[in-house]
Amino acid sequence: MVTRTTQEESKRSLVSPPVAAGASVVLPGLGQLLARKLWRGVLILGSVISVLGLLAWRIDALARREPTAMAKLARAFERRPVFVGLMIGATVFLWLLNALDAYRLAHPEHRGVFWVFLLILVLFFTLGWQISEIDMRKAVTELPDTWPLFSRVMWPWEAAVTRRTETVSARAPIQSPCAEDPPEPPERTSGEPYLRAEPTCGDLSELDENNDIIPGTTLTLIGENFEPSTETQIWWEDPIGNEFRIRQEGEYVTVMTDDAGSFQLEVRMPYRLLPPSAEGPQVHYVEARQVSDVGPPIPAEPLLLSIERMIETIFLGMMATFFGIIFAVPISFLAARNLMSGTWFSMGIYYVTRGVMNIVRSIEPLIWVTIAVQWVGLGPFPGIIALTIHTIAALGKLYSEAIEGIDPGPIEAIQATGATRLQTIAFAVVPQMIPPFVSFSIYRWDINVRMSTVVGLVGGGGIGFILIQYIRLLNFRAAGIAVWFIAITVAILDYVSAEIRERFV
Amino acid sequence: MLEVKNLTKIYDDGTVALRDVSFTVEEGDFLIIIGLSGSGKSTLLRCINRLIEPTEGQILWNGEDITAADGKKLRRIRRRIGMVFQHFNLVRRSTVMENVLGGRLGYVRQWPSVLRQFPKQDRQKARAALERLGIADQAHKRADELSGGQQQRVGIARALMQDPEMILADEPVASLDPVLAHSILNRLEELNRQEDMTILCSLHYLDLIQEYASRVIGLRAGEIVYRGSREQIRAMTDEEFKDIYGEEAVRVSAGPGEGGLS
Numbered sequence: 001m002v003t004r005t006t007q008e009e010s011k012r013s014l015v016s017p018p019v020a021a022g023a024s025v026v027l028p029g030l031g032q033l034l035a036r037k038l039w040r041g042v043l044i045l046g047s048v049i050s051v052l053g054l055l056a057w058r059i060d061a062l063a064r065r066e067p068t069a070m071a072k073l074a075r076a077f078e079r080r081p082v083f084v085g086l087m088i089g090a091t092v093f094l095w096l097l098n099a100l101d102a103y104r105l106a107h108p109e110h111r112g113v114f115w116v117f118l119l120i121l122v123l124f125f126t127l128g129w130q131i132s133e134i135d136m137r138k139a140v141t142e143l144p145d146t147w148p149l150f151s152r153v154m155w156p157w158e159a160a161v162t163r164r165t166e167t168v169s170a171r172a173p174i175q176s177p178c179a180e181d182p183p184e185p186p187e188r189t190s191g192e193p194y195l196r197a198e199p200t201c202g203d204l205s206e207l208d209e210n211n212d213i214i215p216g217t218t219l220t221l222i223g224e225n226f227e228p229s230t231e232t233q234i235w236w237e238d239p240i241g242n243e244f245r246i247r248q249e250g251e252y253v254t255v256m257t258d259d260a261g262s263f264q265l266e267v268r269m270p271y272r273l274l275p276p277s278a279e280g281p282q283v284h285y286v287e288a289r290q291v292s293d294v295g296p297p298i299p300a301e302p303l304l305l306s307i308e309r310m311i312e313t314i315f316l317g318m319m320a321t322f323f324g325i326i327f328a329v330p331i332s333f334l335a336a337r338n339l340m341s342g343t344w345f346s347m348g349i350y351y352v353t354r355g356v357m358n359i360v361r362s363i364e365p366l367i368w369v370t371i372a373v374q375w376v377g378l379g380p381f382p383g384i385i386a387l388t389i390h391t392i393a394a395l396g397k398l399y400s401e402a403i404e405g406i407d408p409g410p411i412e413a414i415q416a417t418g419a420t421r422l423q424t425i426a427f428a429v430v431p432q433m434i435p436p437f438v439s440f441s442i443y444r445w446d447i448n449v450r451m452s453t454v455v456g457l458v459g460g461g462g463i464g465f466i467l468i469q470y471i472r473l474l475n476f477r478a479a480g481i482a483v484w485f486i487a488i489t490v491a492i493l494d495y496v497s498a499e500i501r502e503r504f505v
Numbered sequence: 506m507l508e509v510k511n512l513t514k515i516y517d518d519g520t521v522a523l524r525d526v527s528f529t530v531e532e533g534d535f536l537i538i539i540g541l542s543g544s545g546k547s548t549l550l551r552c553i554n555r556l557i558e559p560t561e562g563q564i565l566w567n568g569e570d571i572t573a574a575d576g577k578k579l580r581r582i583r584r585r586i587g588m589v590f591q592h593f594n595l596v597r598r599s600t601v602m603e604n605v606l607g608g609r610l611g612y613v614r615q616w617p618s619v620l621r622q623f624p625k626q627d628r629q630k631a632r633a634a635l636e637r638l639g640i641a642d643q644a645h646k647r648a649d650e651l652s653g654g655q656q657q658r659v660g661i662a663r664a665l666m667q668d669p670e671m672i673l674a675d676e677p678v679a680s681l682d683p684v685l686a687h688s689i690l691n692r693l694e695e696l697n698r699q700e701d702m703t704i705l706c707s708l709h710y711l712d713l714i715q716e717y718a719s720r721v722i723g724l725r726a727g728e729i730v731y732r733g734s735r736e737q738i739r740a741m742t743d744e745e746f747k748d749i750y751g752e753e754a755v756r757v758s759a760g761p762g763e764g765g766l767s
Binding site: 409410412413414416417418419426427428431432 | 556581583584588596603608610618663666667
């Protein structure tokens with residue numbers, strides 16, 4: 001107790017309370033400094049300077065174009081009144097609170113104002129909110145937009161199965177523009193679906209100079225002998241083989257056949273796609289198609305591809321772990337302090353090994369993949385290389401720590417029984433090393449499979465490779481299938497590896 | 506008979522652990538070495554089976570020069586000297602049985618033993634040793650599942666597997682409950698009495714020393730500062746004890762029934 005009193009006496013303020021408060025008004029933190037609260041003073045001064053600096057930067061960013069500081073402030077306030085107002089108000093308040101803090105610290109009672117630090121925290125939080133562009137309103141109002149994507153990813157299984165399709169179709173030639181010899185309607189073959197167009201020639205739709213549509217000739221299509229009561233699509237094929245479905249008023253043209261399998265409808269000839277250089281009469285075709293699913297459901301391409309790539313991914317992770325272990329074991333001996341502390345030369349090797357491993361480990365596998373892709377091209381192989389490199393560094397460190405951690409006692413005890421060096425290693429060293437080695441290796445395998453789902457994003461093969469492609473094609477159902485496979489595999493692996501490690505250690 | 510002549514150990518960092526230590530141990534002695542931590546007790550015991558290489562001096566055992574032995578010859582000497590440690594030094598993750606069989610390594614062929622293949626009679630011997638120490642039912646547990654006292658008994662069983670003529674015990678009871686100290690030392694005394702085994706043991710508690718020692722040497726800063734017979738140690742006063750252990754030493758009791766000054 002005695003020493004404590006003297007300590008407190010030695011901490012007594014150098015100046016009177018009003019002087020301390022005044023000093024802090026001039027320079028925040030100075031009063032605290034004079035009251036012998038060095039760190040408090042430095043912290044307050046540092047906070048005030050950073051808050052002012054950051055605030056100036058944000059105001060400038062909000063009003064880049066304004067020439068003067070006042071104009072910038074006015075413009076920034078106009079754009080973000082809550083942020084700018086709150087910040088300026090709180091900063092002024094902080095300044096005053098800081099003076100009060102200094103006053104009270106200089107007082108013999110020596111108790112500062114706790115609220116200063118809370119206020120500093122609030123200021124930084126407000127700045128952080130603005131700098132990181134958090135927009136809660138947007139997050140809430142635009143949430144429904146994610147639903148189509150989210151629902152497809154969460155339940156993608158509609159895209160997982162498909163059925164074989166069978167097409168029933170018939171076509172009729174159309175000449176455009178009309179010439180002297182319009183084509184004859186196709187001949188009727190009994191039992192076969194039949195399509196006839198009237199007239200058999202006409203003009204395609206075109207755009208005039210004001211980009212208004214000049215509608216083409218209206219054709220009457222008569223179909224017979226189709227599947228009864230089935231939806232029928234109308235297609236168009238131009239002379240160079242482009243096929244497309246005819247749209248009218250933005251919708252695909254479809255028609256239902258009647259009970260006898262016949263239909264009749266009118267369509268306008270579609271917009272001209274041929275270049276103006278293709279002059280003279282050309283023969284187009286109009287076609288009626290009935291597409292129907294037949295046979296049992298079969299796995300769709302995204303499902304098959306996901307399974308294939310998932311297998312590839314698991315093996316990618318396995319191979320990387322395997323190679324990683326092979327290299328990491330010898331390297332770990334070089335990185336074990338207890339084995340390398342003999343001479344300055346071996347210590348040198350120890351430091352170099354440790355240093356290189358730390359650098360390699362601190363570079364993310366994604367970056368290693370990018371490098372390896374440059375080296376050996378796209379596919380799983382660069383993924384294996386990248387993960388192997390990272391695994392060597394990570395396992396090397398873990399292994400070497402396991403070696404450093406072995407208990408010298410059993411070694412001594414086995415030596416004392418008259419055992420040979422080999423027997424000593426087999427009885428006293430290996431039993432101590434195997435559990436951590438196995439445990440770390442399995443843990444790493446787990447990490448590598450998880451990582452190998454990601455390396456594909458940058459070209460390293462595996463399921464990530466197709467996942468990123470499906471996302472870019474906006475094929476969210478297929479992407480969802482890949483995501484599901486990743487989730488299931490990682491969960492299983494997590495469980496299995498934890499289970500194995502528990503048994504071993 | 507073990508003869509230690511002018512034994513000196515200086516560590517690489519310049520620490521002098523032992524300085525010109527000489528003494529003799531007769532067959533069947535229960536020699537207790539006393540002294541503060543760092544006085545050189547552990548170094549002395551480890552120099553005898555060459556776990557630590559002495560800097561100077563000679564150790565003769567039944568006429569054989571331990572300090573000059575090498576390779577195979579050293580291993581043949583070591584296998585007849587059992588050793589028991591303060592922290593038991595068991596392979597914690599191996600089974601009790603495997604730990605005990607470890608004591609046989611100096612006798613069996615190298616390659617089969619590395620693959621954990623031991624002759625049948627060695628396994629029987631191990632079971633007998635565990636039986637004798639009252640822990641036969643623990644044979645298939647992992648060593649670290651046992652209590653401290655049980656672990657030390659495994660340590661003794663391992664030493665017995667060597668068919669030792671001498672046992673070195675480095676503070677065998679220092680990390681055990683004082684109540685267990687007697688149980689462990691009783692085992693060692695039994696071996697000493699019944700099988701005429703020579704025992705070198707370092708110990709701290711005066712009452713234990715007085716009960717078990719047939720002879721005592723005291724070390725301070727690597728030098729022998731006290732030599733006493735059984736009678737002399739029984740008559741030892743606190744003043745003499747403090748001479749060895751320094752003024753700060755306070756005698757503590759190591760178990761029930763033994764009187765102790767505070």
